[in-house]
Amino acid sequence: MKAIIPAAGVGTRFLPATKEQPKEMLPVLSKPVIQYVVEEAVAAGVSDVLVVTGRGKRAIEDHFDRSVELEDLLERAGNTDKLRQIRAIPDLANVFYVRQGRPRGLGHAILCGAPHTGDEPFYVMLGDVIVPKKDCLPKLKAVYDTYGASVIAVEPVEQQYVSRYGIIGGHEVAPGVWKLTELVEKPPANQSPSNLAIFGRYLLTPQVMRILPHVEAGRGGEIQLTDALRKLLETEDIYAVTMDCEGYDTGNVLSWLEANVVLALETDEYGPALRESLGRMLG
């Protein structure tokens, strides 16, 4: 199965860092966010990834390309460890690109991938969301294999935060699996069908690509994927599966900080020293 990684968004929440730099290239530890996303796709058996980019996003393409001068330099310096790391990046997957001329919303970005995915179901992986445990896509696939329908990853959020997310409504048909009756993009807290928030990973049937061209601008004046999925619900079932793993929306400064701390604490390289300095700082 193929994956579409929308990475054309502006990164307003992370300005000024994202003024001239794609938010997907922000590092978490020493690796850019989008590399985590591609590695997650690869771990789920995806070998064909389409990144939807736009103006100012060329660093993403360069990152997944060879860096011949850098490789020469590392080779001459005998830095075989780093050399191996750098050489492995372009070999991760077949990465394709399409440019969205203007940021017109997530739905429009996904539509840019229609010629690439054709009549096949495909994953959507938001390019600034990291799921370190990498178990999200296999869960989506398992639900897809059971029901033969689109599946969305969701996670419960506090009621006061529902207006930041796409929210689903439905009933639980198996533990953690919901059959949808409703989807709404960023509802006010008092009109939300549940507190289950769309989380940045989807497995979608190709029918959504036929709906997207007809979706009008919705929330924020943008063409919303959530609105296309609500339309899809009129003709096809859609399921959601709750994630019990952490995910980080790294386009948000606090969440990006958390991702750095949590992942650093798990490493031998930084974990012990960071634990010690955090202990000192927090008294």
Ligand code: G1P
């Ligand atoms: C997008 C989706 C939203 C989802 C969110 C997850 O919103 O439109 O449904 O809940 O990603 O991060 P954005 O954060 O791009 O505004």
